[in-house]
Amino acid sequence: MDTHFEILIVGGGTAGIMMAASLLKEDNKLKIGILEPAETHYYQPAWTLVGAGTYSYEKTARPMASVIPKGATWLREAAAGFEPGKHAVTTDAGHSYSYDYLVVAPGLVYDLEQVPGLAEALDKGVVCSNYTDPEHTWKVLREFKGGTALFTQPTTPIKCGGAPQKIMYLADSYFRKSGVRDRTEVVFATPGTVIFGIPEIKKTLMDVVDRKDINLRFGYKLVRVDGPNQIAWYEFADHEKEYNHKDIKTEQDGELTGIHFDMLHTAPPSAPPACVRDSEIANESGWVDVDPHTLRHNRFPNIFSLGDVAGLPTAKTGAAIRKQVPVVTENIMRLREANILGSPTYNGYSSCPLVTDYGKMVLAEFDYDNKFTPDPKLRQLLISDSSKESWRLWILKKYGLPYLYWNKMLKGKAV
Known part of the structure; x- marks a missing residue:
């Protein structure tokens, strides 16, 4: 056994850094790894904004050393396996670290093999993704000369389920600015059945779709990408649920429908990291098996999980983490002091800032019941209805949220 920590955190993304900072604000003597x-x-x-040419990629990156909270020990290794019976985690460097409490927050990984041909095509030529290389997305938009601009997403959970359509709305606006929109068809092929699951947000987005003359194709499951011939192949293509049909070039291969594209933006299929998926701490789907309200593991009482890797029936977003961190912090502190859980619980809150144009945004905030739950603090920004497009929300997205992220959230401060 290499080292013992009172609290061991797996992952230095949003969830891991926020957790460490929040715990150390409660007790700066805690031994945290x-x-x-x-x-x-x-x-x-x-x-999303980088891919549309309105934000600097360099500004989205900072050295990991600069965000590790003072007082925490940064272990420059990746988790390789979990031994909950021994209260230990093994690493790819061959070390083993023990803990009193474990917080599992390594995020998710991209599994391109789920869609044959995607790995070979992605981030090359006219196939792009803001998830993997937003600068390439911006290059594709700048070089696009017209034709079918296809936007799609996988059936797996992904980071911020609305992201694949945000770049579509911005691309449409850019095509209008660059003079190619009149010879372009913008198509959104999604495995879902609606543009967004919250009625208030759906209404606004359908108005945006109408304004931008976008073709929605519901029930389209991406199963193969033919990069050389620029064809995206789908199964379960539900032609009955199409909205605003556009006469684009398609073909059939048995039960499959192929859409010919002149540019393709997609979100890669996502999965839990192998070290989680193949471990005792995973549920049947491979995500960490936690109680949806306490975020405590259902079988191992000294393990918690939050962020993208947690098996929770809500959207995987940084906004969700913002509400999850205080719950896990309180639970761990109360367990250490009195062996009881804290009183705060997580209600499934998540939010998706849906950019609909340069200078316009809608903010979808919701809980486990898909109930629209706007933050009362928005009224301080003179935003009376965040389900409607707003310039003030765009300013929040482009300037306010990055500031809050680096200066408040990652410092463990409540926002």
């Missing part, structure tokens, strides 16, 4: 191999920490929500 953070397992994270990456040398750079990224503010990924701004990658």
Whole structure:
């Protein structure tokens, strides 16, 4: 056994750094270890704006050393396995770290093999993704000369389920500015059945779709990408649920429908990291098996999980983490002091800032019941209805949220 920590945190992303900072604000004498191999920490929500040419990629990156909270020990290794019976985590460097409490927050990984041909095509030529290389997305938009601009997403959970359509709305605006929109068809092929699950947000987005003359194709499950021939192949293509049909070039291969594209933006299929998926702490789907309200593991009482890797029925966003961290912090502190859980619980809150144009945004905030739950603090920004497009929300997205992220959230401060 290499080292023992009172609290061991797996992951140095948003959840891991916020957790460490929040715990150390409660007790700066805590012995906390953070397992994270990456040398750079990224503010990924701004990658939507990077892909549309309105934010600097360099501004989204900071050295990991600069965000590790003072008092925490940075272990530059990746978790390789979990031994909950021994209260230990093994690493790719062959070390083993023991703990009193474990917080599992390594995020998710991209599993391109789920869609044959995607790995070979992604981030090359006219196939792009803000999730993997937003600068390439911006290059694709600048070089686009017209044709079918296809936007799509996988059936797996992904970071911020609304992100694949945000870049579509911005791309449409850019095409209008660059003079190619009149010879372009913008198509959104999604495995879902609605544009967004919250009625108030859905209404606004359908108005945006109408304004921008976008073709929605519901029930489209991406199963293969033919990069050389620029064809995206789908199964379960539900032609009955199409909205605002556009006469684009398609073909059939048995049960599959192929859409010919002149540019393709997609979100890669996502999965839990193998070290989680193949361990005792995973649920049947491979995500960490936690109680949805306490975020405590359902079988191992000294393990908690939050962020993208947690098996929770809500959207995987940084905003969700913002509400999860105080719950886990309180629970761990109360367990250490009195062996009881704290009183705060997590209600499934998540939010998706949906950029609909340069200078316009809608903010979808919701809970486990898909109930629209706008933050009362928005009224301080003179925003009376965040389900409607607003310039003030755009300013919040581009300037306010990055500031809050680096200066408040990652410092463990409540926002």
